[in-house]
Amino acid sequence: MxxxxxxxxxxxxxxxxxxxxxxxxxxxxxxxxxxxxxxxxxxxxxxxxxxxxxxxxxxxxxxxxxxxxxxxxxxxxxxxxxxxxxxxxxxxxxxxxxxxxxxxxxxxxxxxxxxxxxxxxxxxxxxxxxxxxxxxxxxxxxxxxxxxxxxxxxxxxxxxxxxxxxxxxxxxxxxxxxxxxxxxxxxxxxxxxxxxxxxxxxxxxxxxxxxxxxxxxxxxxxxxxxxxxxxxxxxxxxxxxxxxxxxxxxxxxxxxxxxxxxxCPVPRPLARIRGRLEDLLEDERLERHTGSWVEATLTDPTRPAEPMTRLGARFPHTISLVFEPERAPEDPAASYARRLEGRSDQQIAEDFVAHVRGSGPDESERSVLRQAFDDVRTEEALAG
The missing domain is CATH 3.60.21.10 (Metallo-dependent phosphatases)
Incomplete structure (x- = not known):
C-alpha cells in the first residue's frame, strides 16, 4: 500500500x-x-x-x-x-x-x-x-x-x-x-x-x-x-x-x-545574512540573495540610519531585521534577547524571581509557576 x-x-x-x-x-x-x-x-x-x-x-x-x-x-x-x-x-x-x-x-x-x-x-x-x-x-x-x-x-x-x-x-x-x-x-x-x-x-x-x-x-x-x-x-x-x-x-x-x-514547491528561497550594514550592501557574494526572502542581522556597534530602506534597495524582499551589535560579552548593553535564547518560559520566570528578590524559587514555588503555565496552556486549548 x-x-x-x-x-x-x-x-x-x-x-x-x-x-x-x-x-x-x-x-x-x-x-x-x-x-x-x-x-x-x-x-x-x-x-x-x-x-x-x-x-x-x-x-x-x-x-x-x-x-x-x-x-x-x-x-x-x-x-x-x-x-x-x-x-x-x-x-x-x-x-x-x-x-x-x-x-x-x-x-x-x-x-x-x-x-x-x-x-x-x-x-x-x-x-x-x-x-x-x-x-x-x-x-x-x-x-x-x-x-x-x-x-x-x-x-x-x-x-x-x-x-x-x-x-x-x-x-x-x-x-x-x-x-x-x-x-x-x-x-x-x-x-x-x-x-x-x-x-x-x-x-x-x-x-x-x-x-x-x-x-x-x-x-x-x-x-x-x-x-x-x-x-x-x-x-x-x-x-x-x-x-x-x-x-x-x-x-x-x-x-x-x-x-x-x-x-514541495518553494515559493521563494530564504537567506540569512549577517554583518555590518555597509559590508552587506557591498559584498558581491550576496548577489544570489536578491530574489530571496532575507533576514538581515546587523552587527554595527551603533544602529545605522534607515537600515531597512537601504537593505531593501539591494535585497527587495528583506522582511526581517535583527540588531546584534558587536560588543564585549560582559557589556551590560548586550542583547536581552540573546540572554533569553534557548530558555523555557519556566526558566525565564525563575530567573525573574531571582532577580527581584535575590534568590531563586524553592521547589514549592517552582511547582506554582509550573502549574500557572500549564493552566494558561489549558485555557488556550479550551478557547480553541
Missing amino acids: RLLHTSDWHLGRSFHRAGLLDAQKAFIDHLVTVVREHEVDAVLVAGDVYDRAVPPLAAVELFDDALHRLAELGVPTVMISGNHDSARRLGVGAGLIGTAGVHLRTDPSGCATPVLLSDAHGDVACYGLPYLEPALVKDQLGVTKTGHEAVVAAAMDRVRADLATRPEGTRSVVLAHAFVTGGEPSDSERDITVGGVAAVPAGVFDGVDYAALGHLHGCQTITERVRYSGSPLAYSFSEADHRKSIWLVDLGPRGEITAERID
Whole structure:
C-alpha cells in the first residue's frame, strides 16, 4: 500500500509580513498531482491543518477545496487535528465527510477506532491520535500522571489492544501530533511543554508498522518506522536550510517500509545574512540573495540610519531585521534577547524571581509557576 504522509499545512499563516496563501494553494495543487501521478492509495495528514483555532475565511476555502479534490480522486484521506487546530471546529461534520472518503480524527475517544484500508495483501488499520493536551484528556484516557508521554502512551495502549483483536497479518499505521524525543525543532512551532516535559519517546509507538508524525516542521526520520514529514513551506528563518518535502511510504505485505521524499514547491528561497550594514550592501557574494526572502542581522556597534530602506534597495524582499551589535560579552548593553535564547518560559520566570528578590524559587514555588503555565496552556486549548 502506498501512503502519502504530510502535516503542518498551517493554512492561513503568513511569513513575517508576506502572505503565503498563493504558496499554500500551489502546495495543494502539488499534493493532488503527486497523489494522482504516483498512484497513492491513502493520504495521511498529521495535524496543524490550520494555523489557528479560528482561521481566516480564505484558509477555510482552501481547505474545502483540498477536501473536494482529494475526494474526487477516490483516494481515502485520514486527517487529525494538531495543537494549532480547534479540534471541535475541524471535526464538524466528520461523520458526513467520512462517507466521501475523508476521515477526520479530532476526538481522543476515537483513537482506537481505525479507518480500515485494504489492498491485495489484506487490511491496514489506520489509527488517528489527535493532539492530546494532557490536562484536558488525562481523565478521559484514565491517566493519573499529567504529561505528554503518559497520555500518548495510554492512547497507544488502546490502539494496540484494538489491533490485537484484528485478524492476524493486519498491518497498522498511526497518525500522531507530538514532540518525539530525537526530533529537531525549529522556531515556528508553538511550545507544547506541560509540567516541564514535552518530549515523548519513540518507543511509545512500538507495535505498529508506521507512525506518521506531525508538529515538528523539519522532515526527519526518528526510526525507520517513526517519521516526521515536516511542514510543506518554511514558516521561520530557522528553516532556511530545510528541504521541504512529503513522504511517499510503501507499506509491504508483511509491514516492510520503504520511504521516498518528494520535494514541495518553494515559493521563494530564504537567506540569512549577517554583518555590518555597509559590508552587506557591498559584498558581491550576496548577489544570489536578491530574489530571496532575507533576514538581515546587523552587527554595527551603533544602529545605522534607515537600515531597512537601504537593505531593501539591494535585497527587495528583506522582511526581517535583527540588531546584534558587536560588543564585549560582559557589556551590560548586550542583547536581552540573546540572554533569553534557548530558555523555557519556566526558566525565564525563575530567573525573574531571582532577580527581584535575590534568590531563586524553592521547589514549592517552582511547582506554582509550573502549574500557572500549564493552566494558561489549558485555557488556550479550551478557547480553541
